[in-house]
Each structure stands twice: as C-alpha cells, then as structure tokens.
Amino acid sequence: MTKLSSVAREQKIQMGLKKRHRAETRFRLYGAAAIIFGLMCVFLLFADIIGKGHKAFQSTYINLEVTYDQSVLNVTDPTDAEQMSLGDFHGVVKLGLRSRFTEVSGRKNKRELYSIVSNGAGYTLRDRLRDNPALLNNKVKFWLIADDDIDTYYKTLGEKNGPFKGRMTTNKEVWLKELIKSGDIEKRFNLNFFTKGDSREPELAGIRGAAMGSFYTLLITILLAFPLGVAAAVYLEEFALRNRWTDLIEVNINNLAAVPSIIFGLLGLAVFINFFHVPRSVPLVGGLVLTLMTLPTIIISSRAAIKSVPPSIREAAIGVGASPMQVVLHHVLPLAMPGMLTGAIIGMARALGETAPLLMIGMVAFIVDVPAGFTDPSTALPVQIFLWADSPERAFVEKTSAAIMVLLAFLIIMNTFAVVLRKKLERRWM
Amino acid sequence: MKKIKIKTPNRSAEKATEASVDYPEKTVGAPLVENPKMSVRNLDVSYSSKQAIYDVTLDIGKHEVIAMIGPSGCGKSTFLRCLNRMNDTIENCTVAGLITLDDEDIYAESMDPVALRAKVGIVFQKPNPFPKSIYDNVAYGPRLHGLVSSRAEIDEVVEVSLTRAGLWGEVKDRLDQPGTGFSGGQQQRLCIARAIAISPDVILMDEPCSALDPIASAKIEELIAELSQNYTIAIVTHSMQQAARVSNRTAYFHLGRLVEVNDTEKIFTAPTHQLTEAYITGRIG
Numbered sequence: 243m244t245k246l247s248s249v250a251r252e253q254k255i256q257m258g259l260k261k262r263h264r265a266e267t268r269f270r271l272y273g274a275a276a277i278i279f280g281l282m283c284v285f286l287l288f289a290d291i292i293g294k295g296h297k298a299f300q301s302t303y304i305n306l307e308v309t310y311d312q313s314v315l316n317v318t319d320p321t322d323a324e325q326m327s328l329g330d331f332h333g334v335v336k337l338g339l340r341s342r343f344t345e346v347s348g349r350k351n352k353r354e355l356y357s358i359v360s361n362g363a364g365y366t367l368r369d370r371l372r373d374n375p376a377l378l379n380n381k382v383k384f385w386l387i388a389d390d391d392i393d394t395y396y397k398t399l400g401e402k403n404g405p406f407k408g409r410m411t412t413n414k415e416v417w418l419k420e421l422i423k424s425g426d427i428e429k430r431f432n433l434n435f436f437t438k439g440d441s442r443e444p445e446l447a448g449i450r451g452a453a454m455g456s457f458y459t460l461l462i463t464i465l466l467a468f469p470l471g472v473a474a475a476v477y478l479e480e481f482a483l484r485n486r487w488t489d490l491i492e493v494n495i496n497n498l499a500a501v502p503s504i505i506f507g508l509l510g511l512a513v514f515i516n517f518f519h520v521p522r523s524v525p526l527v528g529g530l531v532l533t534l535m536t537l538p539t540i541i542i543s544s545r546a547a548i549k550s551v552p553p554s555i556r557e558a559a560i561g562v563g564a565s566p567m568q569v570v571l572h573h574v575l576p577l578a579m580p581g582m583l584t585g586a587i588i589g590m591a592r593a594l595g596e597t598a599p600l601l602m603i604g605m606v607a608f609i610v611d612v613p614a615g616f617t618d619p620s621t622a623l624p625v626q627i628f629l630w631a632d633s634p635e636r637a638f639v640e641k642t643s644a645a646i647m648v649l650l651a652f653l654i655i656m657n658t659f660a661v662v663l664r665k666k667l668e669r670r671w672m
Numbered sequence: 673m674k675k676i677k678i679k680t681p682n683r684s685a686e687k688a689t690e691a692s693v694d695y696p697e698k699t700v701g702a703p704l705v706e707n708p709k710m711s712v713r714n715l716d717v718s719y720s721s722k723q724a725i726y727d728v729t730l731d732i733g734k735h736e737v738i739a740m741i742g743p744s745g746c747g748k749s750t751f752l753r754c755l756n757r758m759n760d761t762i763e764n765c766t767v768a769g770l771i772t773l774d775d776e777d778i779y780a781e782s783m784d785p786v787a788l789r790a791k792v793g794i795v796f797q798k799p800n801p802f803p804k805s806i807y808d809n810v811a812y813g814p815r816l817h818g819l820v821s822s823r824a825e826i827d828e829v830v831e832v833s834l835t836r837a838g839l840w841g842e843v844k845d846r847l848d849q850p851g852t853g854f855s856g857g858q859q860q861r862l863c864i865a866r867a868i869a870i871s872p873d874v875i876l877m878d879e880p881c882s883a884l885d886p887i888a889s890a891k892i893e894e895l896i897a898e899l900s901q902n903y904t905i906a907i908v909t910h911s912m913q914q915a916a917r918v919s920n921r922t923a924y925f926h927l928g929r930l931v932e933v934n935d936t937e938k939i940f941t942a943p944t945h946q947l948t949e950a951y952i953t954g955r956i957g
Contacts, residue, residue, distance in 0.1 A: 484763060554800035560761060561796065562813035562866060563789035572812075573802065 291650075295643030298435060301445055302393040303385040304359060305426040308338035310371055310378050320375035331364035331371075335386065343417060354413050360387045362434075362446040385430065390444040390637035392418060396427065408636050435644065439612045440626065444637030447630070449648050451612045455525055455605070455620030456594060456652065458613060462529020463536055463593050468586050470533070471540030472575075475582075478541075479548040480570055499538035506535040507602025515603060522604035523619040531599045536589035543585020547578035580664040587660040591653055597624040623649045700945045701934035703923075705733040709874060709904045710755060710792075715769035717750055717759070724750045728769075728930040730923060732874070737900045739919035739936065740908045743956060746925040748908045752876050755906060756792035757785045773874070790817050793867035794876040798883050799859035801851030801866070806843050809851040809862055810834060813870035829869055837865035838895050857888025864895060868903070875899065877907040881914065893918050912952055916940050924948045 312318060314337060317329040336356050340346065346355050363386040370384065371377050388396070391409045395418065398405040421427040438448030482488045510531035514520045520527045551574050559569045600606065606625050613620035621629070623645065630642040704711075708731035717725040725747045732738050732755075740748040750759065757778065759765045771778050778788050790813075801809050810830045814820045820829055830847070834840040839861045843854075851862050860880055867875055877896070881889035896905060896918045909915050915922050915936065922939040924932045924947070932939065932948040943949040950956045 552800075554796065554798055555802065556761075557758070557796060558800040558802060558863070558866075559812075560758065561756070561789060561794040562816065562870060563786050564816055565786050568816065577803065 291643045291646050293643075294640050295645075295647045297397050298640040298644035299432050300397075300429040301432040301434065302388040302396045303428060303430050304388050304392075304421060305383060305428075306335070306338045306342060306359070306386050307381060307383045308334050308367065309381045310334060310367075311337070312379050315378075317371075317378070320371050320378055326368055326372060329368065331367045332361070334367055335359055335363050343420075351413060354411060355417065358389055358392050358414060358417060360389050360445045361443055362387055362441075385428075387434070387445055388427070390635055392427075393445055394637050397429070406636060435641075439610045440608060440621070440629070441610060442608075444633075444635045444641060447638075447641055449623075449626065449641075449645050451609060452621050452623045452626035452645070453648060453652070454613050455528075455609075456623040456649075458525035458616050458620070459528040459532060459605075459622055460590060460594060462526060462616065463532040464586070464590055466529065466533040467536040467540055467589065468582075471537050471586070471589075472544050472582055474537075474541050475544030475548055476570055476575070479545050480566065480574065495538050495541050499542060502598075503535055503596050504598035504602065506531050507599030509534065510599060511602045521617060521619075523607050523609070523621075524605075524617045525613065525620055526616045527603050528600055528605050528622065529616070531603055532593040532596060535596065535599060536593050539589035539592065540582075540586050543588065544578070544582045547581025547585065548574055550581060551577045576667070580668045583660055583664050583667070587657060590656060594649070594652060594656070595624050597622075597628055600625050623652065699729060699930045700932040700948075701938075703730045703930065703933045705731045705736075707734060708732055709734045710771065710773050710906075712751075712754075713770040715751070715754065715767070715771065717747070717754060717765065717767050719762070720764045724928055725754075726928045730930060730933060732904060732906055733921070735900060735902070735904055736921060737896060737905045737907065737919045739915035739922045740906065740925060741910075741912060741915050741922060741951070742925035742931075743951065744910075745927075747928040748923075748925045749878055751925065751930075752878055752906060752908050753794075755874070755876055756789050756794055758794060760785055790870050791872050792874045792876060793870060793872035794878065795860070795863050795867050795880050797879040799856055799863050801854075801859050801862050803850060803852050805848045806834075806851045806862060807847040810865050810869045813866060817870055819870060833865040833869040834862075836868055836899065837861045838891065838898075839865055855888070857884050857891060860884060860888070860892060861895065864892075864899075868899070872903065874904045874906065877905065879908050879910055882910055889914070912940070924951060926951070 311334065314333045315329045315331065317325045319325060336352075339355050339359065340352070343355055346352055366386060367384065370382075392414065394408060395405045395410050395415075418427065434446060435448045437450055438446060439451030441447040478488060478491070510527060514527050514530050515522050520530070555573050555577065556569055559573045564572065600622055605621050606629070607619060607621065608629070609619050609621050611618070627642055627645045627649065630638045630645060710732040712728060712730045712732075715725055715728040716723065728747075728751060740752060742748050753759045754767055754771060755778075759767060767779060773788070773791060777783065778792075802812065804812070807830055810833050811820075811826045814826065814829050820826045831840060831844075834843060839858060842858065843849075843862075851859065854862065860883075864875075864880075881892050884892065893914060896907065899905060900920075907915075907918065919936045921933065922936045923930055924939065924943075924945075926947050932943060932945045934944070939948065940952055943952060947956070
C-alpha cells in the first residue's frame with residue numbers, strides 16, 4: 243500500500259467512527275426510552291390504583307346515642323347467646339336515629355332516615371353489649387358505621403365536580419350537613435376491610451376472606467408444586483436416560499406450560515371435583531388446580547438451574563466417590579436452588595394472579611365467612627377483585643382498587659422473601 | 673528430580689505420515705510388570721459407534737508414576753477415566769476388556785463404583801474445588817465414606833492431607849475460606865489434598881497442570897514426586913518434558929492404540945517405534 247492511500251484510509255476510518263458513535267448513542271437512547279416508557283406505565287398504574295384505593299382504608303362513622311332498651315331488644319340476659327342472636331338491635335339503632343332527628347315524620351322519611359346507618363350497626367351494638375352486659379337499659383354513645391351512600395358522598399364532598407350523589411336524597415343531604423355541623427360524623431380507619439369477608443354492603447365488605455383463601459390456595463400450590471417440580475427436574479436431568487420417551491415427556495412439559503389456564507380449571511373440575519369428589523369452592527381444589535398449572539413452569543426453570551451447575555462440580559464429587567444421590571443432594575441441588583426458587587416464585591406469582599381456572603371450580607362464589615382451613619369454601623384475591631369490579635355500587639370502586647393493592651402487597655412480600663432466600667443460598671463458584 | 677535429555681528432532685528425517693506407518697500388532701516395549709497394582713487387558717472403549725481405544729493391554733506397577741502421553745484425541749484421557757469408572761457417567765460409553773485392581777475386576781457386577789473411587793482417586797484438568805470452605809473440601813471425601821467420626825479425626829485428616837499436598841502452610845489460617853477463592857495452582861493442590869484425604873491406593877491425574885502457569889506446575893510436579901512414595905500415580909500429560917520429569921514409565925498412545933510403553937528414560941532417549949520417535953521429536957502432535 244502507498245502512503246497516500248494510508249492517509250485516505252485514516253480519513254475513512256475517522257468518518258466511519260463518527261457514524262458509529264452516532265449509532266451507538268441512538269442505540270443507547272432506544273434502551274433508555276424503553277425503560278422510561280415502562281416506568282411511566284408503572285407509575286400511572288400505581289398512581290391510579292393508590293389514588294382510588296386509599297379511600298377504602300377509611301370509612302365514615304356516625305356518632306349516635308342509643309339506649310339498650312330491654313323492651314325493644316327483647317333481651318333480658320346479655321350473656322344468653324340465644325337471646326342475643328334474636329334481639330332486635332337494629333330497632334335500637336332506629337330508635338336512636340329517631341331521637342337524634344326528632345323532626346322526621348312519615349313512614350317513607352323514617353325509612354330514609356334508617357338507611358343512613360349501615361345494616362351492620364346492629365351487630366356492632368350486639369357485640370358491645372355482649373362484651374359489657376352492664377350496658378343493658380343504659381344510654382350510650384357509639385360511633386356506628388354509615389351506609390355506603392353516605393360514605394361515598396362524605397368522602398367526595400371536597401371534589402371539584404361536587405360530591406357523588408348516587409342514591410343520596412335531599413333529606414339525607416340535610417341530615418348529613420347537620421351531622422357535620424355537630425361533629426357527629428367522621429372518617430375512621432376501616433378495620434372491617436382487613437378483618438371481614440365479602441358482603442353485599444360495600445361498607446361491610448372486607449378482603450380477609452379472599453386473602454386467606456389465596457393464602458391457603460398458594461400454600462397448597464407451593465407445598466405440592468415445588469417438591470414435585472424439583473423431583474421431576476432432578477430425575478429428568480440427572481437420572482433419566484436420553485431416549486424417545488424422555489424426549490416425549492420434555493415436549494409435553496413444554497407444551498403444558500403454554501396451555502391456557504382455563505383449561506386447567508376445566509381439568510380440575512372434571513378430575514378433582516367430579517371424579518375424586520373433592521368439595522368445590524375450597525382452597526384444596528384451587529391449590530391442586532394451580533399446582534397442575536405451575537408444575538411445568540417450575541420443572542422447566544429447575545431443569546435450567548440444574549443444567550447451569552458446572553459439570554466439573556459433578557465430576558469432582560463423583561471422583562471422590564459420591565453416589566449419584568449424594569452428588570445431587572450435596573452439590574447439584576444447593577447450587578441450583580437459587581435458580582429453582584426464582585422459577586418457583588415466577589410460577590407462584592402467576593398462580594396468585596390467576597382467575598380463570600378458579601372460576602371453573604367454583605371459587606367465584608359469594609362467600610361471607612373467612613375460611614379457616616383448606617376445606618372451607620372461599621374465594622381468592624383476583625376473583626374478589628373481579629367480583630367487586632362487577633358490583634354496581636359506587637363504593638366498590640375504591641374497594642376494587644384497595645383489593646388490587648392488597649394483591650400487589652402479597653406479590654411484593656412473596657418476591658422479597660424469594661430474593662432474601664436466594665441471596666442467602668447463593669454461593670459463588672469459579 | 674531426574675534429568676533426561678529428550679531426543680532432538682532429526683530435521684532431515686522424512687515427516688512421518690499416518691499412511692507410512694503401520695500400527696504394531698502388539699504394543700512395543702514392556703507393557704507388563706511383575707506384581708502390578710492395576711492391570712488392563714485388551715481394553716476396547718467406544719462412544720456410541722466411535723471407537724476411542726483399541727485393544728490396550730498395560731500394567732501399572734505399585735508405587736510407580738506412569739505417564740500417558742500422545743497427541744490430542746489419542747484416547748489417553750479416556751483410558752485414564754476407565755481406571756476408576758468415571759466413564760460410567762457418560763452415556764453410550766461402552767467398555768470391553770478386563771481391568772483389575774489388586775487382582776479384582778473393577779467392572780465386575782459385585783464392584784460398586786463408589787467403593788472403587790474411594791481406592792482410585794482422580795484429579796482433573798481444571799481445578800474444580802467445591803464451592804465450600806477449604807476444610808469442607810478436604811473433609812468431604814472422608815465424611816462421605818465414613819472414614820472419620822469425631823471432629824478431632826477430621827481435623828487430623830484435613831491437616832495431614834493439606835500438608836501432603838504442600839498447602840498446609842499457605843492455608844492453615846484460612847481453612848474456613850471458600851476453596852474457589854484461591855489461585856489456580858493452590859486450587860489444584862487443594863483438589864489433590866481432597867483426593868488423598870480418602871487415602872486412595874491409586875491417584876489418577878488428568879493433565880493436572882495444563883491450566884496452570886509454569887511455577888504452579890513445578891510445585892505440582894514436586895508434589896507428584898513426593899506422593900509417589902506412598903501412592904501409585906497415573907498421569908496424563910500434554911507436556912513431554914513433564915512426563916520425562918515426573919514419571920518412571922511412559923506409555924505412548926496414538927489414535928486409540930497403545931503404541932509403546934517403556935521406562936521413561938528409554939522412551940525419551942531411544943524410542944523403538946517410529947511413531948513414538950516422531951511424537952517425541954515433535955514431528956507429530
């Protein structure tokens with residue numbers, strides 16, 4: 243090559259370099275833009291959910307003076323459970339309301355008046371009396387939970403477009419103003435939301451039933467799916483011969499991972515409920531169905547984790563005379579465990595958010611009681627979200643968002659747990 | 673350490689080619705010894721349909737260091753891995769012929785490969801300590817085979833093994849540190865300590881120095897010389913110089929056949945077979 247061409251060559255390289263640098267910058271910008279877009283979406287989602295849902299953590303209470311009048315209640319002995327369950331506590335509430343708003347007359351107006359306090363208020367009065375029998379025939383002032391119409395109206399009072407009226411009547415607005423003036427209405431922490439099951443009355447509906455249902459269901463899922471998945475993965479990777487059968491199994495596992503979840507629901511309905519007669523709507527059957535759904539994910543990720551253990555470690559163990567089982571238990575599993583856990587958590591997160599298969603096995607039912615075990619009818623968090631989102635009452639909008647927040651909190655707790663566990667188990671090699 | 677002057681290539685000699693050389697009907701030299709520790713008779717090994725070793729017959733004497741040399745792919749590593757049945761773990765690997773350890777067939781039905789590997793230890797090409805502490809690395813084998821019961825016994829085995837591997841002085845204060853955090857040479861000596869902790873009769877070494885620098889290699893070679901007083905050692909090596917330095921006998925493999933076996937000195941100074949000569953003079957390899 244001549245000297246002249248070497249100068250030209252230098253120029254060409256310089257030109258090319260500029261172009262390359264520009265391309266490099268653009269490439270980096272694309273990546274940054276993608277991340278910014280993703281973060282914005284997450285931010286919008288969270289802002290919307292928290293913006294709506296935070297209201298559900300408070301509910302409106304009305305301070306009302308009531309008299310535990312023995313003749314109204316029909317209760318002579320507050321320690322007698324039978325009497326207490328038949329007692330007309332709502333009558334006490336009604337009387338209390340009437341003496342608070344003495345000017346109200348006429349049947350229609352009175353019924354309107356009674357509806358500003360929730361149906362659940364009577365139960366609160368009963369519980370208070372049970373805890374303190376001395377209250378009988380006495381006058382007491384209690385904060386009683388307001389009806390959801392009042393609750394929604396009161397919470398939206400300060401809004402730009404004015405409060406949400408819904409089923410509010412002029413009468414109710416007047417009474418509400420009076421209560422505000424006398425300071426007998428206020429927002430308090432909504433304990434019901436965290437301690438109660440579902441209800442038709444939005445102000446009484448709680449997430450605990452669904453949360454416990456999800457908890458029991460996921461407990462079954464992880465207890466079954468993780469050991470089964472790991473055992474299957476270990477066998478396929480470490481012990482099974484490579485032949486047509488194992489190939490067939492592998493293809494099928496991969497296919498199963500891609501099967502729509504509702505199919506697993508149908509399978510659960512046909513096999514567990516109709517054939518094995520497992521009761522429907524219970525966490526046990528939900529857990530079994532979600533186990534079937536999660537297994538392929540766990541097997542695939544566990545196999546990948548096992549494959550990533552360097553063969554030199556296996557050889558080293560075999561070389562000092564470890565039996566195949568010892569190689570797996572002492573070396574392969576501990577080294578593969580972080581990867582397996584990641585897979586398990588991904589599977590569990592998917593199972594936690596799964597609604598479709600649960601619809602098929604009856605976990606979509608309206609269940610008021612908080613489940614106390616694996617065989618109590620229950621629903622699950624995503625199903626509860628679906629049910630509330632479907633309800634006509636305006637007050638369920640904030641409940642829905644709050645339920646989503648609880649579901650997200652569940653997920654975050656699970657993921658944190660997994661990350662901590664992984665960090666603890668992780669060991670570096672090479 | 674022995675000093676052997678390796679035969680220098682004869683530049684004028686015609687380059688040996690495959691076609692020009694016939695394989696010997698029988699291995700040239702002295703494959704058999706009296707009173708062998710291990711003996712191999714008519715060994716054939718193949719992976720699927722590809723045969724890797726053809727009809728190898730060789731004795732390994734007690735407390736000798738035997739070096740396996742030969743060009744890449746000649747089957748020397750495969751041969752070594754047959755001696756403690758490491759090849760069992762490879763699917764489609766079939767082994768035919770007879771291998772005995774102390775006159776006992778190691779491929780017999782009654783022989784448990786786990787028990788065999790407690791007697792025939794192995795050190796691999798790439799240092800592969802477990803991702804555990806140094807202490808646990810060395811103690812793993814003895815614990816596995818139930819050779820030790822009390823903590824004091826384990827402590828003793830760990831100290832003796834590390835001392836024999838020439839590592840005790842360097843690591844005695846750092847026994848709880850992970851074995852993977854040390855230099856390549858130290859890791860390899862740790863692997864040797866791990867192998868001798870179960871006091872095997874035979875130690876197989878599969879190119880133990882090929883991943884190490886010359887200084888670390890020299891240390892390993894010294895170690896081999898010391899260990900040969902107590903153990904029978906079979907070593908595969910790429911380096912003829914190393915074979916010349918550490919071994920008593922040398923076996924030359926070529927394309928799956930054992931071409932020549934003899935005392936190391938004879939092999940390197942007066943090889944009988946022309947293939948051996950071609951290899952050690954650097955014309956093939």
